[in-house]
Amino acid sequence: MKQTMPAPSQAAEQELAPTPLQPIPPGPVPQAPPPRERRMIGITIDGQPVSVPEGSTILEAARKIGIDTPTLCFLESLTPVNVCRVCVVEMEGSRTLVPACSRKVEPKMAIKTDSERVRLSRKMVLEFLASSVDVSTAPQFAGYMERYDAKPERFGRNADTVEQPIKIDNDLYVRDYSKCILCYKCVEACGVDAQNTFAIAVSGRGFSASIATEFQVPLPDSACVYCGNCIGVCPTGALMFKSEYDMRHAGTWDESRQQQTTTICPYCGVGCNLTVHEQDGEIVKVTSPLDHSVTHGNLCIKGRFGWQFVQIEPAEKQE
Numbered sequence: 533m534k535q536t537m538p539a540p541s542q543a544a545e546q547e548l549a550p551t552p553l554q555p556i557p558p559g560p561v562p563q564a565p566p567p568r569e570r571r572m573i574g575i576t577i578d579g580q581p582v583s584v585p586e587g588s589t590i591l592e593a594a595r596k597i598g599i600d601t602p603t604l605c606f607l608e609s610l611t612p613v614n615v616c617r618v619c620v621v622e623m624e625g626s627r628t629l630v631p632a633c634s635r636k637v638e639p640k641m642a643i644k645t646d647s648e649r650v651r652l653s654r655k656m657v658l659e660f661l662a663s664s665v666d667v668s669t670a671p672q673f674a675g676y677m678e679r680y681d682a683k684p685e686r687f688g689r690n691a692d693t694v695e696q697p698i699k700i701d702n703d704l705y706v707r708d709y710s711k712c713i714l715c716y717k718c719v720e721a722c723g724v725d726a727q728n729t730f731a732i733a734v735s736g737r738g739f740s741a742s743i744a745t746e747f748q749v750p751l752p753d754s755a756c757v758y759c760g761n762c763i764g765v766c767p768t769g770a771l772m773f774k775s776e777y778d779m780r781h782a783g784t785w786d787e788s789r790q791q792q793t794t795t796i797c798p799y800c801g802v803g804c805n806l807t808v809h810e811q812d813g814e815i816v817k818v819t820s821p822l823d824h825s826v827t828h829g830n831l832c833i834k835g836r837f838g839w840q841f842v843q844i845e846p847a848e849k850q851e
Contacts, residue, residue: 575641590621590632590643599645602654602676604767605715606633609828610725613716617657618676621645629653651680658682663691664739666711669769669780692739701750704758704837706777709742711770718743718762718771726830731755732762743770760836764819764829773817786811794821799834802826806835815839 570585577594584593589612594601605616612634620629624642629650632643644650658677662684667673676682684691699707714734722732731754735744745754763771779785790811797804805824809817818839822829 573637573639575637575639575643577643578645584637586637588637590623590630590635590637590641591619593637594621594632594643594645601632601645602672602679603633604672604713605717607717607765607822609822609830610717610720610765613720616661616713616715618654620650620653622647622650655680655682659684659687661713663687664693665713665768666693666695666708667713667768669711669772670713670767672767694739694742696742699751700774700777702752702758703774704833705760705763705774706772707743707751708770708772711768712743713768713770714741714743715767717765717767721761721765721830726761726828727757727759729755729757729759731757758833758837759831760833761830764831764836775816779811779816785816790816797831797835799832799838804831804835806831808839814843 570587572583573586573588574581574583575590575593576582577590577597577599580597582593582597584596591601591603591606601621602618603616604618605614606612606619612631614631614634617631619632621632622644623630623635624644632645654676658673658680659682661667662673662677662682677684693710694712695710699709716734719733721727722729732743732745734741735748736742745751745756760773763773766772776785790809793808793810795806795808797806804827805821807819807821808815809819818831818836820827820829820831820835
């Protein structure tokens with residue numbers, strides 16, 4: 533016998549009916565599905581056993597047991613592109629070295645992160661880069677070169693370089709592609725990983741390859757929205773705040789005298805975190821913490837560049 537549900541009472545119908553104050557009838561609160569449990573994968577790195585969730589990379593597994601693997605093109609918030617080859621490791625059964633930043637772990641993998649073959653490969657990569665690119669403002673590079681005893685000078689003073697004129701076509705940041713190692717970080721940050729503006733891409737091939745706007749137009753004529761997220765991910769200083777560039781040219785830039793303060797951006801209610809870099813009582817640049825749940829290191833033009841108002845003196849002081 534077919535059962536029929538009792539009809540709702542008139543009071544219940546009125547309670548569920550839309551009103552000017554509540555035009556959408558109340559319903560169940562959406563719930564996020566529980567995270568899918570991932571099985572643990574056991575591998576061996578430098579003789580040490582380690583278990584990591586399925587889908588993890590060799591780099592993540594190495595970091596879990598405290599192994600410092602050098603990286604240049606890798607950033608946690610960006611899609612790995614495997615171009616710098618500094619993070620390569622030796623995997624048992626593999627003919628070639630594999631990139632730790634993107635290679636997913638597999639059961640019973642045996643990895644060597646500091647073998648003679650790995651060290652030689654990393655040394656050669658660092659020497660090739662440092663012999664053709666200006667790495668003087670790359671904070672990690674000097675430490676890596678010392679660690680692997682890299683000597684780029686052995687290629688001679690006449691080694692081909694990517695040197696080119698500095699591009700200063702706006703008041704916010706400069707582009708010095710003689711310092712660019714083509715790590716693709718800026719392209720990824722400008723693309724689907726963060727901004728979705730697609731103002732820049734890699735143009736050309738070989739030594740002619742460089743980061744460029746569409747048809748090499750000046751930055752103000754491009755699709756750039758000046759969020760500065762490309763600066764935030766650049767590992768070599770090829771993209772640099774105009775304020776920092778001017779101070780370096782004047783010889784006044786001194787990071788040892790700078791203090792960093794994390795605060796909240798005052799421009800809107802999103803809640804982006806700002807790290808304010810201050811030297812001698814003045815703001816010199818603004819970044820954002822990579823591990824912040826709102827920004828993940830990204831900002832808009834106001835948050836990254838709109839801090840000059842803090843330092844404008846009142847009219848009576850100027851007089």
